Amino acid sequence: xxxxxxxxxxxxxxxxxxxxxxxxxxYERAESSVQTDEAGIRASLFGPEAxxxxxxxxxxxxxxGYAVYxxxxxxxxxxxxxxxxxxxxxxxxxxxxxxxxLLQHIARxxxxxxxxxxxxxxxxxxxxxxxxxxxxxxxxxxEWTVYRMExxxxxxxxxx
Numbered sequence: 001x002x003x004x005x006x007x008x009x010x011x012x013x014x015x016x017x018x019x020x021x022x023x024x025x026x027y028e029r030a031e032s033s034v035q036t037d038e039a040g041i042r043a044s045l046f047g048p049e050a051x052x053x054x055x056x057x058x059x060x061x062x063x064x065g066y067a068v069y070x071x072x073x074x075x076x077x078x079x080x081x082x083x084x085x086x087x088x089x090x091x092x093x094x095x096x097x098x099x100x101x102l103l104q105h106i107a108r109x110x111x112x113x114x115x116x117x118x119x120x121x122x123x124x125x126x127x128x129x130x131x132x133x134x135x136x137x138x139x140x141x142x143e144w145t146v147y148r149m150e151x152x153x154x155x156x157x158x159x160x
Contacts, residue, residue: 003059004059004098014038014045018041020066020088024088053069054068064093067105069085080116081110119141
């Protein structure tokens with residue numbers, strides 16, 4: 001297997017990232033939930049108001065995966081953290097070290113920037129991912145339940 005390299009994604013990667021997002025959504029049984037397009041990815045990850053960051057993982061110059069992360073904040077630590085939104089490696093390249101390389105790359109960013117935490121969510125049925133993360137030393141935070149508002153519920157609540 002070819003050595004993997006990690007690079008910062010650019011606006012030219014928007015189509016590639018969207019393809020990976022769709023592949024991930026299919027794997028996570030949520031294909032119909034993807035509502036963005038290439039222009040949306042370009043604007044949200046690479047536009048002047050971008051708040052998230054993207055990485056591309058390559059082998060032999062071919063993109064085989066990506067990660068998207070952003071900064072959060074812990075009031076208890078009084079420090080920023082990093083939240084990993086997506087980590088995805090093409091199925092045929094899993095086991096090549098690409099996922100670990102992406103995860104370690106972001107961990108290095110967190111350490112270099114003095115972040116207090118590096119967090120993410122994983123679907124409770126995704127046993128391969130759970131095993132991967134636990135092998136890396138991550139611990140589940142089972143005492144927390146994620147809540148979400150989106151779409152019409154978010155708009156209705158915001159309007160009061």
